[in-house]
Amino acid sequence: MTLLKRLHLWLIPILTFLVIIAGIAIYYQRIEGYKTLEVIKWQDKVTSAFNATNYEQHGISSMAHEVAGTIQFLRLTQNTSDIARRSFLEKYLSQLVEKPRIKALDGAQIFVIDELFTVVATSIKRGPFYFPTLPDEIYQRTFDTYVKISLGEPFLSDGFIYQSDNDQVRFSFVGAYDSKLFPEDPRAQVQKERTILITDAPLTHLTTLLNDIKSVTYVNADFSLANNNNNNIVSTREIKLSQTEDSLTNRTQLSFSSSKMTLTLSIQDNHYDSEKRRIALEVFGYIVAIEAILLFVIITIMRMRILKPISHLIDDIKAGGQELRYFKRSKGDDEISVLKNAYIDTLSKVKFEAEFDYLTRLANRRTFTSHIEKRIQCYANDNAFIIGWDIKDFRKINDLYGTNIGDRVLVAVAECLRTFIHNYQADLGMGCSDYSISRYGGNCFVAVVDVNHGDKIDSFIRQFESKRGNCVVVDGYTFNLDVAIAIFPLSLSERSELWQKGLEEAFNKSKQIRSRQALVIFDKKLARQLERRDEIEKILLSCSRNGEFELEFMPLIDAKTMLIKGMEVLIRCPSLLQFNTGPDEFIRIAEQANIISSIDQWVIENAFSSYQRMRNECNYQESISINVSALELYNVMFIDLLTKASRKYQIAPQKVVIEITETSYVKSTQDTIGMVEALRDLGFKVSLDDFGTGYTSINQLLHYPVDELKIDKSFVELIGSGSGNEKMLTSIIALAHTCGASVVGEGVEDSYQSHYLSNIGCDTLQGYVFSQPLAFDDFCQLYRTYDAEHYRDQVNDVSLINKKYSPMND
Numbered sequence: 001m002t003l004l005k006r007l008h009l010w011l012i013p014i015l016t017f018l019v020i021i022a023g024i025a026i027y028y029q030r031i032e033g034y035k036t037l038e039v040i041k042w043q044d045k046v047t048s049a050f051n052a053t054n055y056e057q058h059g060i061s062s063m064a065h066e067v068a069g070t071i072q073f074l075r076l077t078q079n080t081s082d083i084a085r086r087s088f089l090e091k092y093l094s095q096l097v098e099k100p101r102i103k104a105l106d107g108a109q110i111f112v113i114d115e116l117f118t119v120v121a122t123s124i125k126r127g128p129f130y131f132p133t134l135p136d137e138i139y140q141r142t143f144d145t146y147v148k149i150s151l152g153e154p155f156l157s158d159g160f161i162y163q164s165d166n167d168q169v170r171f172s173f174v175g176a177y178d179s180k181l182f183p184e185d186p187r188a189q190v191q192k193e194r195t196i197l198i199t200d201a202p203l204t205h206l207t208t209l210l211n212d213i214k215s216v217t218y219v220n221a222d223f224s225l226a227n228n229n230n231n232n233i234v235s236t237r238e239i240k241l242s243q244t245e246d247s248l249t250n251r252t253q254l255s256f257s258s259s260k261m262t263l264t265l266s267i268q269d270n271h272y273d274s275e276k277r278r279i280a281l282e283v284f285g286y287i288v289a290i291e292a293i294l295l296f297v298i299i300t301i302m303r304m305r306i307l308k309p310i311s312h313l314i315d316d317i318k319a320g321g322q323e324l325r326y327f328k329r330s331k332g333d334d335e336i337s338v339l340k341n342a343y344i345d346t347l348s349k350v351k352f353e354a355e356f357d358y359l360t361r362l363a364n365r366r367t368f369t370s371h372i373e374k375r376i377q378c379y380a381n382d383n384a385f386i387i388g389w390d391i392k393d394f395r396k397i398n399d400l401y402g403t404n405i406g407d408r409v410l411v412a413v414a415e416c417l418r419t420f421i422h423n424y425q426a427d428l429g430m431g432c433s434d435y436s437i438s439r440y441g442g443n444c445f446v447a448v449v450d451v452n453h454g455d456k457i458d459s460f461i462r463q464f465e466s467k468r469g470n471c472v473v474v475d476g477y478t479f480n481l482d483v484a485i486a487i488f489p490l491s492l493s494e495r496s497e498l499w500q501k502g503l504e505e506a507f508n509k510s511k512q513i514r515s516r517q518a519l520v521i522f523d524k525k526l527a528r529q530l531e532r533r534d535e536i537e538k539i540l541l542s543c544s545r546n547g548e549f550e551l552e553f554m555p556l557i558d559a560k561t562m563l564i565k566g567m568e569v570l571i572r573c574p575s576l577l578q579f580n581t582g583p584d585e586f587i588r589i590a591e592q593a594n595i596i597s598s599i600d601q602w603v604i605e606n607a608f609s610s611y612q613r614m615r616n617e618c619n620y621q622e623s624i625s626i627n628v629s630a631l632e633l634y635n636v637m638f639i640d641l642l643t644k645a646s647r648k649y650q651i652a653p654q655k656v657v658i659e660i661t662e663t664s665y666v667k668s669t670q671d672t673i674g675m676v677e678a679l680r681d682l683g684f685k686v687s688l689d690d691f692g693t694g695y696t697s698i699n700q701l702l703h704y705p706v707d708e709l710k711i712d713k714s715f716v717e718l719i720g721s722g723s724g725n726e727k728m729l730t731s732i733i734a735l736a737h738t739c740g741a742s743v744v745g746e747g748v749e750d751s752y753q754s755h756y757l758s759n760i761g762c763d764t765l766q767g768y769v770f771s772q773p774l775a776f777d778d779f780c781q782l783y784r785t786y787d788a789e790h791y792r793d794q795v796n797d798v799s800l801i802n803k804k805y806s807p808m809n810d
């Protein structure tokens with residue numbers, strides 16, 4: 001998943017979550033703010049209405065004072081029954097209420113009541129037969145005042161607020177006047193016969209406020225008036241305010257009270273519903289916008305500051321990886337640059353470790369191989385040669401001086417090679433790539449060298465070899481190393497894989513030469529041999545897949561009784577007859593091509609089954625010797641294979657001899673010796689084949705705890721040649737016997753050899769003098785008809801005739 005996708009995956013939910021939380025907080029904060037504002041709004045409205053009411057009340061009371069101060073009113077109070085005075089006053093009153101300042105009170109009315117509680121004058125226009133009456137709401141209060149006055153209680157004036165039928169809040173001012181006394185005179189307060197003047201008008205602000213409240217849904221007003229109206233003028237100056245929240249009914253209550261009235265506003269939460277919806281929508285819009293902006297900003301920053309540099313880095317890395325060599329280091333000091341440089345450093349290190357040998361710092365085998373492949377593809381290599389040096393017996397240096405010195409010898413050789421080749425190429429005006437010199441194997445070095453047109457490579461080798469003699473010096477010791485040198489002219493490499501096989505072939509040949517600086521150049525002849533080997537290898541591969549082999553059997557003769565005491569099983573490959581090759585050659589090829597173990601498996605299986613048949617058909621009870629590749633000593637499945645076969649065909653391990661030839665591939669080690677011991681512990685016998693040739697020698701005899709030793713036919717051939725080798729045969733036999741091993745003489749071709757070998761103590765004889773390897777039926781025939789007496793006679797006969805060769809004469 002890309003970084004950006006991962007970022008989206010994490011960032012979007014987290015950001016959404018945070019923004020939602022913030023949104024909810026903002027939402028509630030705004031709702032609370034709105035509620036507070038709403039409360040303040042209502043507080044303002046109510047307080048200003050209350051204050052306005054105050055002024056209106058004053059206006060109404062001053063209207064009364066104004067009327068009371070007029071001549072019309074004064075004259076009427078002196079005689080309230082005088083109709084003319086009544087009509088004078090009424091005229092005045094009706095004119096007064098029409099005056100704009102009074103009209104502004106919007107429905108002011110004035111009543112004058114005589115001492116008999118009769119309305120004697122009013123501001124209301126009326127017809128001749130209409131007798132004015134007081135409105136109900138005023139009547140009761142005025143009557144109370146009248147009663148008070150009649151009882152002689154002190155009274156001058158008073159005002160009261162009431163709600164009229166048409167939902168108006170009104171204020172009436174009631175004053176009682178005596179015509180003879182000034183109101184300031186204390187007696188004026190207790191005079192029983194007085195004229196009552198009432199001025200009445202609506203309190204518009206309060207009325208409007210109550211109407212306003214009514215029109216608002218979910219807000220209710222509860223308006224009430226105080227009963228004890230003791231003060232002359234209603235004082236609304238002092239307004240007490242209280243606020244309560246009722247969470248049960250979800251409402252806020254605001255209570256405003258003055259001495260005369262109380263207004264309780266209750267605002268239900270539903271009142272805020274529409275506002276809540278609006279705020280919710282608004283906040284939602286905000287959070288969506290904020291999230292989008294934040295996302296955009298973060299992603300843009302990510303893209304610009306992180307992803308873009310990273311993708312540049314990746315491009316650089318990819319390009320660097322393809323080019324292999326060229327990495328552009330970053331100059332910046334930001335994290336990406338540091339990362340890039342660290343990557344380059346690591347890569348260079350890894351690349352070095354992958355391409356070069358840690359010890360000698362030369363190119364490793366893989367790098368060298370790909371370098372050569374490229375050269376073969378890209379250039380004409382007429383004057384280029386691959387040269388290989390294999391240090392002979394390097395193991396000895398390790399054994400003698402220790403691996404530390406061994407390593408330093410390798411480093412010294414590498415250094416010598418590097419310096420020499422660099423100088424040599426430079427002298428010719430050519431460059432030398434780091435990849436062109438390699439530690440190809442443990443103690444094997446190769447290099448590709450260009451020479452001048454027409455020059456031979458031999459001169460390069462000579463120059464280098466003379467130099468090398470002095471330059472491998474470690475701890476004061478000069479190491480004069482023996483080397484096997486192989487040369488492959490690159491011009492021969494039509495097929496790119498040929499050079500490796502060719503070099504190997506040249507090495508093989510060169511290693512066989514017993515010289516301090518053996519040199520083999522891969523040429524056309526070797527190429528043909530290689531081709532032949534390739535062909536053989538292909539056929540072997542197909543034969544081993546299909547089991548297209550045959551077995552032949554060769555008798556082993558007891559040297560004393562001349563009886564058949566065993567047989568050796570030998571493999572044949574009919575498909576290879578065209579190449580005129582036998583197991584001597586093709587087994588080695590099979591070993592090199594890694595197909596030997598399947599061949600060995602086939603041989604073991606078929607040798608055991610042949611033995612079983614032979615036991616049944618010709619009552620064969622002797623031993624069976626089977627050749628296996630020494631490589632099997634490394635194969636952990638080998639013992640299992642043998643035991644299974646011996647069980648399957650019911651052949652006692654004691655009857656089975658496993659013949660092993662030690663080769664260049666298999667040296668005696670703890671493991672191989674352990675394997676030999678394990679075989680013997682199971683009852684199998686182990687025979688050391690081809691004793692005396694290249695690899696198998698006294699050393700091995702002492703290492704391997706074997707039951708049998710087979711002296712190679714090259715030794716047997718020498719019997720009778722008088723070269724003194726016969727003495728060695730006697731010693732080998734004696735040594736073998738000392739080690740508890742019996743001795744087989746191989747390749748016995750004449751009676752004299754068999755006579756000689758039996759006389760010096762050889763236990764068993766094998767060779768054409770007795771029989772060639774035979775097919776199954778022929779061997780059975782031989783076994784049935786075998787005449788030991790004949791061979792005993794023959795041997796004796798020869799000893800009489802050829803006295804001069806008798807060992808007794810030596």
Ligand code: C2E
Binds near residue numbers: 583627749
């Ligand atoms: P080896 O084990 O030393 O086998 C003996 C070889 O010497 C046989 O050759 C045999 O035919 C030959 N020989 C025996 N007596 C005489 C003689 O008097 N004169 C001459 N000129 N030759 C004689 P062969 O069958 O060609 O086998 C060659 C080698 O191939 C064997 O040498 C053995 O190393 C290998 N080999 C043969 N069969 C097998 C096998 O089944 N498995 C494996 N791994 N190797 C085998």
Ligand code: CA
Binds near residue numbers: 568627659689
């Ligand atoms: Ca053998």
Ligand code: CA
Binds near residue numbers: 746
């Ligand atoms: Ca042999």
